[in-house]
Amino acid sequence: MRLLTGNDLVTGDVIWWADGxxxxxxxxxxxxxxxxxxxxxxxxxxxxxxxxxxxxxxxxPHGPVPLHIKERIRAAGPTVRRDLGIQAAETASESWVI
Known part of the structure; x- marks a missing residue:
């Protein structure tokens, strides 16, 4: 499986291609x-x-899982404070462990 990723130009957030x-x-x-x-x-x-x-x-089981550790970290959000970033608002990113 191949995924396309990058950063949003406005927010700087990590983003993933979601079919359109x-x-x-x-x-x-x-x-x-x-x-x-x-x-x-x-x-x-x-x-x-x-x-x-x-x-x-x-x-x-909950969607694609990046194979490289760098991409798993990018997908999960900041590693210093778990109360910030995408993991604070979305529990889906916690369905797999870095």
């Missing part, structure tokens, strides 16, 4: 397959995402 739009939740991400490069170029040109890139992931 971007989401802050990795659980919403979809497999971009061979179309990843075209999507990344189009979205970056439209100034909807900064630095989009493709990562490897595997299917998990």
């Amino acid at each position: 739009d971007w989401s802050r939740l990795v659980a919403d991400a979809v497999d971009v397959g061979e179309g990843a490069d075209a999507i990344a170029k189009r979205e970056e040109a439209a100034r909807r995402v900064n630095g989009p890139y493709i990562i490897d992931a595997e299917a998990g």
Whole structure:
């Protein structure tokens, strides 16, 4: 499984391609397959995402799980204060352990 990720240009949040739009939740991400490069170029040109890139992931019980530790940390949010960031508002990101 291949996912497309980057950062939102307005907020700086980590975002994931969710089949036609971007989401802050990795659980919403979809497999971009061979179309990843075209999507990344189009979205970056439209100034909807900064630095989009493709990562490897595997299917998990609550959605995709990034294979590399760096991407798992990006998906889970700040590691210093768990009361901040995406994990404070969303419990879905806690469905797997870094």
